[in-house]
Ligand code: HEC
């Protein structure tokens with residue numbers, strides 16, 4: 001049997017009745033959401049807050065490290081990378097599947113727009129000596145890679161730090177991660193109309209040489225590691 005609570009006398013409905021009654025009508029979650037909107041104002045796009053981002057890295061450090069330097073050569077460093085690029089990547093992973101990106105699809109799916117902007121601002125602001133963190137062994141020849149990198153400098157920068165923050169800098173990025181991404185551009189599993197024309201002519205040896213060159217630069221001063 002359903003028990004109906006007596007309707008409160010309209011004349012006596014105080015402020016404290018309004019939210020619960022409203023919530024019952026539109027659902028609790030929607031009511032809370034609207035309350036947050038009402039209290040916080042309309043949430044327009046807000047720039048990332050690096051300090052807030054620093055508090056949101058708990059799910060990231062296992063792979064990307066405490067300081068944005070990843071713990072494995074096949075995982076990307078995030079320290080010092082351009083914030084708009086990092087944010088765009090996180091939004092991209094949200095559109096993928098767990099089969100395509102077993103790590104980053106589920107993690108990105110948990111993030112709200114503001115989390116993404118905050119995390120991107122946090123990682124972009126980290127300045128870390130990547131030479132100290134390099135794994136060491138590389139399959140490529142950095143000197144040969146440096147010569148081939150001339151065709152990449154127009155976008156990724158003469159010192160592997162790009163002027164366009166929508167694009168990734170490459171200085172100090174992890175060796176095996178770079179090789180994997182370059183192969184993915186080449187075989188079409190990572191789609192970029194901007195990158196595609198520059199990658200098709202490169203051999204597998206070119207890709208490992210380029211990765212050896214870029215991973216051997218320090219993200220702090222863009223100079224080759226000793
Ligand atoms: C289980 C390991 C793991 C965890 C945990 C993890 N990532 Fe990743 N992340 C990866 C891997 C692997 C890639 C490369 C995926 C690919 O091939 O694009 C990646 C790529 C990225 C990229 C793109 C970098 C680039 O240069 O394109 C960003 C940004 C990123 N992760 C942010 C995060 C953030 C923020 C968190 C925490 C919310 C996080 N990741 C947690 C493994 C991880």
Ligand code: HEC
Nearest residue numbers: 151152154155156167168178181182191192194195198210
């Ligand atoms: C015309 C501009 C342009 C040129 C030239 C170019 N790139 Fe890129 N590159 C991009 C853009 C834009 C992206 C980001 C693509 C995306 O995420 O959709 C990118 C992404 C990358 C990435 C992925 C980085 C990461 O953190 O995941 C690598 C590696 C890379 N480029 C290497 C190269 C190399 C090596 C060359 C030269 C052979 C080159 N690029 C030439 C524009 C360019």
